[in-house]
Each structure stands twice: as structure tokens, then as C-alpha cells.
Amino acid sequence: MSSTFDQIATIIAETCDIPRDTITPDSHAIDDLGIDSLDFLDIAFAIDKAFGIKLPLEKWTQEVNDGKATTEQYFVLKNLAARIDELVAAKGAGTGA
Amino acid sequence: MQLETFQLIDRIVDLNIGEKTITVEAQVPEHNSIFEGHFPGFPIMPGVLLTEAMAQSSGWLLLGVMKFERMPFLAMIKEAKMRGFVSPGQLLTIEAKIEHEGSGFAVTSAKGRVGTELKCSAELTFRHIAFPDPALRVHMDAMALKIGYPQELIAHD
Numbered sequence: 001m002s003s004t005f006d007q008i009a010t011i012i013a014e015t016c017d018i019p020r021d022t023i024t025p026d027s028h029a030i031d032d033l034g035i036d037s038l039d040f041l042d043i044a045f046a047i048d049k050a051f052g053i054k055l056p057l058e059k060w061t062q063e064v065n066d067g068k069a070t071t072e073q074y075f076v077l078k079n080l081a082a083r084i085d086e087l088v089a090a091k092g093a094g095t096g097a
Numbered sequence: 098m099q100l101e102t103f104q105l106i107d108r109i110v111d112l113n114i115g116e117k118t119i120t121v122e123a124q125v126p127e128h129n130s131i132f133e134g135h136f137p138g139f140p141i142m143p144g145v146l147l148t149e150a151m152a153q154s155s156g157w158l159l160l161g162v163m164k165f166e167r168m169p170f171l172a173m174i175k176e177a178k179m180r181g182f183v184s185p186g187q188l189l190t191i192e193a194k195i196e197h198e199g200s201g202f203a204v205t206s207a208k209g210r211v212g213t214e215l216k217c218s219a220e221l222t223f224r225h226i227a228f229p230d231p232a233l234r235v236h237m238d239a240m241a242l243k244i245g246y247p248q249e250l251i252a253h254d
Contacts, residue, residue, distance in 0.1 A: 038173065041172060041222060041224070042173065044200070045197055045199060045202070045222070048197060054199060055199070055200055056200050057199070057201050057202075058200045058201040061201075
């Protein structure tokens with residue numbers, strides 16, 4: 001079974017036509033990979049479907065806009081993978097995602 | 098259809114909030130200046146307007162699911178297929194379904210038919226936000242009334 005990072009890297013590569021080998025755990029989806037908000041909607045759709053979760057994009061965006069979080073916390077891919085793992089675990093624990 | 102004001106949907110035929118589906122009707126006008134150029138001697142509905150009709154159908158569905166608290170805006174069109182000609186005077190029946198509800202966005206699929214013949218289909222993505230202006234909400238309420246939207250589904254402040 002591939003890791004969460006591998007799965008999201010594949011999704012990003014296929015969705016945004018970015019060479020897979022340029023996507024690393026330390027890549028920042030926006031700053032390094034140049035993914036814009038519209039493409040990220042497509043990625044979020046694919047991630048939601050693949051993992052059976054609902055990425056809380058609005059909450060994250062609000063936290064960044066309010067200065068309570070940095071984009072790195074959510075959009076550096078190793079961090080995004082960790083957030084996804086948390087959401088999957090929360091769903092599995094029956095606490096909702 | 099009021100092509101001049103881009104109001105393409107005439108009637109809500111069925112709206113099922115639980116199933117997240119909608120069926121609407123859109124009467125293509127017999128005469129409109131659009132058909133003078135599209136095309137002389139062979140008038141047909143432009144594909145962009147069929148796509149817009151599918152988007153508006155999906156939009157009415159999303160409005161109901163979101164209790165008229167947020168407004169959907171078309172963000173992405175995928176797999177738009179114009180499968181057959183739609184001519185002046187024909188009645189277009191459009192079915193739409195919510196395929197996914199994300200955070201701040203939703204994805205729908207829509208199909209347009211004339212009679213039983215499938216004429217167009219698409220997968221559509223919408224961003225949705227709180228109504229950016231009270232006038233827009235007033236307008237949508239008025240349009241909802243006009244097209245027979247179930248009044249119990251329109252939330253009131």
C-alpha cells in the first residue's frame with residue numbers, strides 16, 4: 001500500500017500535469033509547484049474521493065488569513081499528508097472528519 | 098428561457114434534497130437574435146448556452162441543499178459533451194445530481210434531454226460563498242418563486 005504522500009503526489013501529478021519526480025515531501029503546493037486555487041479544488045476533490053474525507057479547505061484558509069496558521073502547515077506536502085492521516089484516523093474513530 | 102437576461106431555466110419539475118437531485122425544464126424560444134447567426138438556415142442552441150443551462154440547473158440544486166445561505170458560482174467544466182442539436186422551440190429537460198460536496202466547493206453531473214434523447218452532459222465544479230450582496234439574494238428568491246421552487250426550501254432570515 002502506497003503512503004499518503006505517494007498517493008497525493010500521484011494525484012497532483014495527474015491533475016496538474018506536473019512531472020511526478022519533481023514532487024517531494026518538502027514541496028510547497030503553491031510556492032514550489034505553482035498550483036493555483038482552482039487546480040487545488042480539483043486536487044481536493046480527488047483527495048476527498050480517494051481517502052473518503054472532506055479536506056477542510058475553508059477552515060484552513062480562514063486560519064491562514066487570520067494569521068493563526070501558515071500555508072506551510074497545510075500546503076507543504078508532508079504536512080498535508082499528515083493532516084490527511086489525521087482526518088482519516090478521526091473518521092475511523094467515528095468522530096467525523 | 099430568457100436568453101437576453103441569461104435566465105435559462107423555466108420550471109423546477111422535481112427537487113429531491115435528500116437524494117441531491119433536480120429536474121428542470123427549459124423552453125428554447127422559437128425566435129431569438131442568437132439564431133440569426135447561429136446559424137443562418139440551420140438555427141441551433143449554442144453549446145455554451147446548453148452548458149450554462151446545465152450549470153444553472155446544478156446551481157438551483159446547490160442553492161436548495163445549502164438552504165439559500167450560500168451562492169454557487171461556476172468554476173470548472175469537465176467532459177462537456179454536445180451530443181445532438183437542440184433547435185428553436187424544443188423543450189429541454191435537464192437533470193443534475195451532486196457528485197461531491199467539498200469544503201467551499203461542490204461537483205455536479207448534469208444531463209440535458211429533448212424527449213428521451215440525450216443532447217448534452219457535463220461534470221461541473223462550483224465554488225460557493227456567502228451571498229456577496231443582499232440584492233443578489235433578493236434576486237435569487239424572486240427567481241426561485243418564478244420557476245416554482247419549493248417555498249419550504251427557501252430559508253428566510
